[in-house]
Amino acid sequence: MSGSSETRRARCGEDFTAVRVPADLARPALAALGPRTGSVLANRTTQTWHFLLPLGSALPGEWPYGVRVMPEGRPIGIPPLTTTDGRDVHWAVPPGRGVTSPAHLHRVLNGPLPPASLTPTPTGPQFPSRAPVRVAASRPCPLTPAQLKVGRLLLTGASDREMAVELGVPVGTVLHQLNRIGRRFGVPTAVRKAAALLAGGYVAPPRVSMLAPEVSPDDLTVLRVLAGLATDDGLPAELQSSDPFLDHVHELRERYGARTDPHLIALAAF
Structure with missing residues (x-):
């Protein structure tokens, strides 16, 4: 997919559909998908991975919180094929090994957590520059x-x-x-x-x-x-x-x- 010696820009929706997955979810998903997984990009700095799927094969929908089908035209970095490690963008799975099934990816990402727990909490810090953070009055999820x-x-x-x-x-x-x-x-x-x-x-x-x-x-x-x-x-x-x-x-x-x-x-x- 990239034959140059430098990371280049590619736009989602031209040659592939990209699904962005937080690293904490992407690692177990990759293991669950097995050896037939298609191209996957990883980035330790951003803690995000991109599963590259056949063009038009994945649509926005009931994906877990934090997972996103990238919009058409959004640029992402494509590293050389030999770049398989490092803090910046690299291949977790280089091109040519297989093709990720969107249905399988959707299933393994939705499997570990119940849908209700994936809904973002409506309250949260607003990060004002000079005012203290207001927090939720109740604590529905007690911690040990x-x-x-x-x-x-x-x-x-x-x-x-x-x-x-x-x-x-x-x-x-x-x-x-x-x-x-x-x-x-x-x-x-x-x-x-x-x-x-x-x-x-x-x-x-x-x-x-x-x-x-x-x-x-x-x-x-x-x-x-x-x-x-x-x-x-x-x-x-x-x-x-x-x-x-x-x-x-x-x-x-x-x-x-x-x-x-x-x-x-x-x-x-x-």
């Missing part, structure tokens, strides 16, 4: 003490290994608790878990002594899209492709002094 400890550390930007050391438990235990938090709220990625914890008032954002940086309307939109509180359709046109969006997120992390995206969301909420 272990989950709350992991959640607090997630908001500080701690890595999985750092959490394990801090709590004196194996890394696998930390990952298990993070997965349970995700299932409680029906959210797949670490940054959306952080947003859900803040929205429900389960965990307070970490306090900082620095003055709050200036936040433009575009900054606010980027933060809301990153947290899963808005769709990327609301982004300015120049931020609707992955690289400019990620550059903007990186700039916000530096401005806030955030270690990770969940840390950025917590600091923005504070």
